[in-house]
Amino acid sequence: MSAPSRRSLLRNLGNALLAGLIGLIGLIGNLPAAAQDAPQRSITLVVPFTAGGGVDAMARLLAERLRVTLKQPVVVDNRPGASGMLGAGAVARAAGDGHTLLLGSAGETAIAPLVHQGRMPYQPSRDLAPLTLVARVPNVLVASPGLPAGNIDELVRLAKASPGKLGYATSGVGNPQHLNGELLQSLAGIRLNHVPYRGAANQLVDVSSGVVELAFVSYAGAAPFIKSGRVKALAVTSAQRASFAPGIAAIAESTGLASYDLDNWFGLFAPASTPPAVQARLHAAVVNALKDPALAQRLRELGGEPAPMSQQQFRDFIAAETARYAAIVTSARIVAE
Known part of the structure; x- marks a missing residue:
């Protein structure tokens, strides 16, 4: 084989190897995306209130529906204390891999920063990713x-x-x-x-x-x-x-009180570091669960009005609610002890 032919063969072989290497790198690069198809193991749903109450019952109903939808076990973990901040803080510090969620209320996710004035182990707007409103609870x-x-x-x-x-x-x-x-x-x-x-x-x-x-x-x-x-x-x-x-x-x-409207509410949150694709999958699973008439009826029996929404709608909802809470907290000069 002549020298030019050998050079051509080596060049073609090199190009083929390079193309194969690029393809392999691309395949490896896609592995994290596949891994992000979370959850891939048991999920912990943190409830920052005691077991046996209405919120706990709501969480267990939701956990069972998510188990079916996501095809993974969902374990309810009751972590009461510090007006809900103990459980919320645990989720805020958890790995953002889709395996730790919070069923949080208005208290520890919207009102707490207003009344604790920075004396908190986490900041909801920074450390928690809102997924969807689950229910409004008058x-x-x-x-x-x-x-x-x-x-x-x-x-x-x-x-x-x-x-x-x-x-x-x-x-x-x-x-x-x-x-x-x-x-x-x-x-x-x-x-x-x-x-x-x-x-x-x-x-x-x-x-x-x-x-x-x-x-x-x-x-x-x-x-x-x-x-x-x-x-x-x-x-x-x-x-x-x-x-x-x-x-x-x-x-x-009542007379003169037509503007009165102040519910409690509960929503699902993930650690802020959770990838958007994982957040989207979890959001879809919860919304799908809340569309089940049987689950919706059970939530009503527990005093909740099911109210699923998009992630952006939930973010906007929290912002609007927080503004309303801030006006009341400021007017009444409420400061947590």
């Missing part, structure tokens, strides 16, 4: 059976006659229920005494016995007390009556 204002007020108009008249004498219980300072009370006072021009508790069960027991006159609580927790007559439901905090309790009026139906 609170309900309940009263002692002996309180001479059966609706909000009567309560307002009673409160104006005795400023600062009536107490309302919540599960802590700077949570959604506390803001419910502050907004009612602001719009109605009344003064109530805030009585923070550590849990809803104790609040309801004390309201039923008259230790404290009022409480803003979740419907899921209050329902047994309402149905048994141990407390009376005055109104829900949503703009309209809740589908799961149509017999209970909305605060907004």
Whole structure:
């Protein structure tokens, strides 16, 4: 073989090897993308509240549907403490690989930065990626059976006659229920005494016995007390009556309170470092689960109104809600202890 022929052969062989190498590199480069088809193992769904409550029940329903959709086990991990911030902080620090999620509420993902004023182990807007709203959860204002007020108009008249004498219980300072009370006072021009508790069960027991006159609580927790007559439901905090309790009026139906609308809500979050493709897959799985009529009905029975949305819509929703919370926190000068 002549020298030119050998050079041509070597050149062609080199080109073929180079092309093969480039193809191999491309294949290897695609492996992370394939690996991003997460989740590929068990998923942990962190709930920053105690087991056995309405939020826990909601999480377990969602976990079961995600297990079917994603074909991976979904384990609910209850991490209560620090008004939900303990669990939320754990997810904020977790690896962004699609295997750790948070079922978070308005409290630890939107209100906490406003009332803790930077004294937090995480920043929701920086450390958590919103996936979708799961449900809006109106609170309900309940009263002692002996309180001479059966609706909000009567309560307002009673409160104006005795400023600062009536107490309302919540599960802590700077949570959604506390803001419910502050907004009612602001719009109605009344003064109530805030009585923070550590849990809803104790609040309801004390309201039923008259230790404290009022409480803003979740419907899921209050329902047994309402149905048994141990407390009376005055109104829900949503703009309209809740589908799961149509017999209970909305605060907004009362005289001069048409603008009252302040629900709690729960959404799904991932660590901010989670790749967009993984976020998109998780979002699609949750939205698909929430479209199941049986799941939607169970959520309503737990006091939630299913409200899935796109990631951008959820981000916009959080921003709008945070602005509303900020106005209440500033006006009432709420600072967490």
